[in-house]
Amino acid sequence: MMINERTSLDQTYAALADPTRRAILAYLRNGPATVTRVAAPFEMSLHGVSKHVRVLERAGLIEREVRGRQHFLHLCATPLEEATEFTEHYRAFWEARLGAMAEHVENKHLESQRNTSKPKRPIKKRGASSQ
């Protein structure tokens, strides 16, 4: 079937997952700027930055206004609202968690500092090695 209908949320997060692109967004908070201007601080070629800009644009995070030969980019923050909405659901979760488990975590922390090599319960933490 291969329906390539990526959600806007998909695109938003994917766009945000790159440091160059986040830097571009951060820069644009100070107001609109041309592509070359935005590209200046990066070691990467202008072409490279141009591609990043394109990604941000397709994600709807920025907009482009072509004036003469230069393209002025400006933030277009609305899609971030959707993204924040998603993560916001978790705020409740972790606030509750951090509140209720505060002392418990503290205990655990001290405990694990004491005996790192000999856990109480058979908790094998296997994670995140290769790939």
Add this chain to the structure above:
Amino acid sequence: MMINERTSLDQTYAALADPTRRAILAYLRNGPATVTRVAAPFEMSLHGVSKHVRVLERAGLIEREVRGRQHFLHLCATPLEEATEFTEHYRAFWEARLGAMAEHVENKHLESQRNTSKPKRPIKKRGASSQ
């Protein structure tokens, strides 16, 4: 050189950029669950889901507690805090924008409705076609 030092933010957003993984996170808000349990609603193979779980784990969004032959997954929301912190910077931006430019936008909107084929300024909006 090839320094593959992806920021945690990179990993957080990248992990969030997939609907399957967001669904897993959403499911885990109702409490811990095993991998098979989490995998159930998806058409994808268990192996596939397992890989998604791994991604979430590496991003620090979930944690795994192996008890016997089953792996219990639970949310671990703290990295989202960092992510929210990033997007939060934009909240100020767009709130100001939406406030201050409200009437201006309205004017522009009406204006562009009036003369879509004959813009006042040479603003070519070219965006987001291929790739």
Add this chain to the structure above:
DNA sequence: ATCATATTCAACCGATTGGTTGAATATTGC
């Protein structure tokens, strides 16, 4: 018209991703 500037388009490359399958591991139940 010509040349420099600002930018994209197109092709390419190696690395990563999202998914599959088949085999391995560890645990539980008989």
Add this chain to the structure above:
DNA sequence: GCAATATTCAACCAATCGGTTGAATATGAT
């Protein structure tokens, strides 16, 4: 011990990504 269960590991594949380069486009300045 043996079979079923829960899960990963490893190899593979096509698609995408992040970057490069070279050529094309459009505009601006002389």
